[in-house]
Amino acid sequence: MNAGNISNLAFLARNDPAIFKDILLSCNYAPFKETSPQDFKNKYQKIISIKDMPDGMKELFNLYLLTKFFLMKRRKRPLWVESFLADNIDVKKYFGFCLSDAKKGSWCTVPVIFTGNASAYIRLFVIGLISTPACDMVPKWAGKVLDDTLKQAMKSAKQVATHYANIHGEKAFLCFPLTIPGKTIQLKDASLGLSLAIGFTKLLTRTVITGRLVATGDIAPDGTITRVGHIKEKISRVKSQFDGLIYPLANNVVSRGEKPVLIPISTFKQAWMFFSLYSQKNKDQLLLLSNIIKDPKLFADNVGNLPSEWITWIQKEHTIDKTLNEVTKQPSIFFIFTSRFEKIVESYQLEKGKAIRKLIKKDKLDCLSGTSPVAALKWCSKNLSLANHLGRIKTASKWEKYGQTLTGRVLQADIGTVVTFYNHAMILNHNRFCFHENFSNELKRLIEFLESQYRQKCNFGCPTDLLMGRLYGTMMQNFAFCGPGYIKKSEEFSQKARKALGEGTSDEFKEDWKRHLSYITFARLDAGAFIKAEESLKAYLEMNSLEDIMAQPVKPDTWGYALLARFFGQVKNHPLKIKFYQWIKPGLDNIIMDTHPWQLFSYNAGRIAGSLDDIDEAVKLLNKSIDICFSNHSGPSIRVMSLLPISIMACYKKEIKNAWERDIRASAGKLDADHFNFLKNPNFKAVLEKVRKYPEAIFPFTYR
Incomplete structure (x- = not known):
């Protein structure tokens, strides 16, 4: 809660000391915001000059201001605040060293659950990773309010954190509770060990972790988390403030499915996992993860x-x-x-x-x-x-x-x-560009056996068989990649695939058999069967006319766009070509084009733009295609497809980057050597000319 500033604190200090104390102990408000140096100084003096302020409250207030300053990101710390603190607060009294040393450190606060009088309460511990190795981890004033068991738990927590973070050499920490300094023991209990180990590790690893979880558990030097007392009281206390409580598995608590989510752990590694991974977005998976890790x-x-x-x-x-x-x-x-x-x-x-x-x-x-x-x-x-x-x-x-x-x-x-x-x-x-019409003998035997079984299945009245449908579909693609000379085989196996995947009998697998309408459209375009290609394209788009798609509020899917661009890019005199281009052009900037097959859509849309003399748009689209091909997540199969748009760019006398050529040749080296034999020609312009003239020979079927 950062709604209040120094003015609010001054008001509460005078009129409601109990709430003032709660604000300090919980490290709430933003005391340095929306105030001037002089106004802050005046309000500060008013607070510390209150005569009837309880013992130790002024020291707690100073400790609070120092903590708030160090918790701020360094670039956001106002210079006047640093000067004020150095001039008005004896920093060495609280930390054992001066402000200039403390401000170089990394700081965080950690919530710790304590119990007493049959109830539980939260105390914040402040942790600093500092560059003053000679300092004590616990300031002298804090040593007086912490018992020896707690101090030993702090040492174990530091040991576990430095081991987990794989830190070599001594690291200097400062660790103290945000509490009223005094001369008697205020805090005892080793169950803060796990919480402090989380805080130490956060600073050592510079990891951003959630503030929506809280932990309790005694921690051994080897990272084992052991049983704690008063677990019911602790659960009751945290339910209104945190989403989850991480506690020792040894406590054997039965979760009732209520808030907070109870997460049992037995090692520090497990606890750190939950703190590192948890976010509001994924909070529903928190309980799942806690249930399955063992x-x-x-x-x-x-x-x-x-x-x-x-x-x-x-x-x-x-x-x-x-x-x-x-x-x-x-x-x-x-x-x-x-x-x-x-x-x-x-x-x-x-x-x-x-x-x-x-x-x-x-x-x-x-x-x-x-x-x-x-x-x-x-x-x-x-x-x-x-x-x-x-x-x-x-x-x-x-x-x-x-x-x-x-x-x-x-x-x-x-x-x-x-x-x-x-x-x-x-x-x-296919991805290697290794296209052969023949199958291995073992696969042929398998196909014969499966087809004999499938015939019996069809005779029994069940033509749907997903295994056969997918096999037929891949065989269809194999023939289509082999070129237009295999169009009859492509048609045959496309029909077989769609039948086995449920076309005409089952809409449950519609996405599977519908996909093959797009494949056969590509194959028909390769073969120059434009009328049949238009029929299968309309069937894929589920439209009676291609003109209908341009009047629909619902846009086609990714492959629908790719198919339409390929169709109108190849069928040069189609009466709807200009209308299609006018339909797609206004929305091009709003389409997220980043992966396959958008590089093919951009390439073919660029060809359409060029054929209609819109050269600027053509170049823009071709560059987009090149960018997608060379993106970080594109493999060699996609990277070599950049030859298509680059070949057109060369025709437009645009710059052909040397990096493109190097990337293409390197990518082709990972693919079929025979298919890309033409790239052995050192003359890249001649290579591009070949691609521009005979794109179908190099990039058949769905590869252009």
Whole structure:
């Protein structure tokens, strides 16, 4: 609460000393804001000159002002405040060193729960990481109000924090309670150890952590958190102020699902994890995380429900390595874990997929390959799929190679997993620009067997088969990438794929079979079958006429935009071409174009603009396409597609950057050597001319 300033404090000090004291103890208000140096000085003098002020209150007020000053960011500390404090407060009396030393440190406050008289209360401890190694951690005045057990807990907390933060050499801390200085013991109890360790670690690691959690727990030098007393009173006290209480697992509290969320932990690492990860946005997952970190089966089943940044943090900090070891030791649990990972990748949650894949190391997978080859191949298959989505050719190739060592054994147990793996392996070949119409003998045998089963299934009255539909779909794409000479095969397998995915019989899998309407449209455009391409394009957009899409308030999806731009860019004399361009141009700046296939939309829209003599817009769109191709998250398959817009830019006599050429040649080196053999020509202008004249030969099907 920062609503009040020095004027409010002066009023409360004179008229309501109890609230004044509460404000100081809770470190509320912003005393230095909205005041002048002289006004502040006058108000300060009024406060400290109050004759009937309780003993020690003036010292607490001075301590409060110093604390508020140090908690401010250095660049926001008014110079006059520093001068005032140095002139009016004996800083050495409170800290053991002067203001100039103290102001160089890093500071924070930590809430600590104490108990007494059958109730609990909060005290703030102030912690400073300072550059004066000769100072005592506890100032002399504070040493008089803290008992020896508490002081020992402070030392253990510091030891745990410096070990966790991997700090070498001695670090100087100052630590004291925001309380009225006195000569008798005010505070005792070792249960503040965990809270202080959190504060020390925050300063050592410069980590921003939540203020919505509070902790209680005695801490051993090895980071073990042990049982505390009066846990019920502590829970009752924090419920109105905090979202969650982190407490020792040894206390064995039964959670009632009420606020605060109760989070049992047994080590400092676990406590630090919760403080580091928690945010208001993700507070609903707090209880989930606390429940699954100790239970391998629960973790395997729920890992996909955690935010991706939490999963990444867990992996980097090795917080739940023991739980992960149990996941990989038990084949049945790893199978559950893999199934959840599979769903994440299939739903295109790529960031979360990237985080989850790092949880399983190769040595663990090697062990699993012997005990649970089906789950291991599933893991390979989905990692291969994820790498395909991300355009990571080298990573995908590693997973393909690893998976090939498992297919023979897995065929004896789960043919579907093997087929899915081969499906992703074919897509990897497409990403490599390795286009061949023939399939391996093993895959041919698999296809024959599956088709014989599928025929029986159709005869029984069930034409929907997702496994066959996806396999047919990838085979269709394979033929389409091989060029217009395979259009009949493309048509045949597109029809087979859509039937097996439920077209005409099941809308439940509409997104799957509808996608193949876009694929066949690209194939028909490659083959010059423009009338049929328009029919499948309308079917994909679910419109009776292409003109309808330009009158609808609902915009097409990403691939809809890409298809429309490709269609009107290729069908040069279409009567709706000008209208389409007039429709898209006003909204181009409002479309977020950052990933595949927006580079294709920008390229084709740029071609349309150029054909209509809007050269400035054409150049703008082509540059956008180039930017997307060369963005940090684009892999080599997308980076080489920059040849398309660059070839047109060269035609417009625009600058061709040397960095573009270097990037393209390097990216092509990671793809099929035969396909990009033409890049061996050192004359880059000749390379661009070839691409401009024969784009379909280099970038077939959905690659332009």
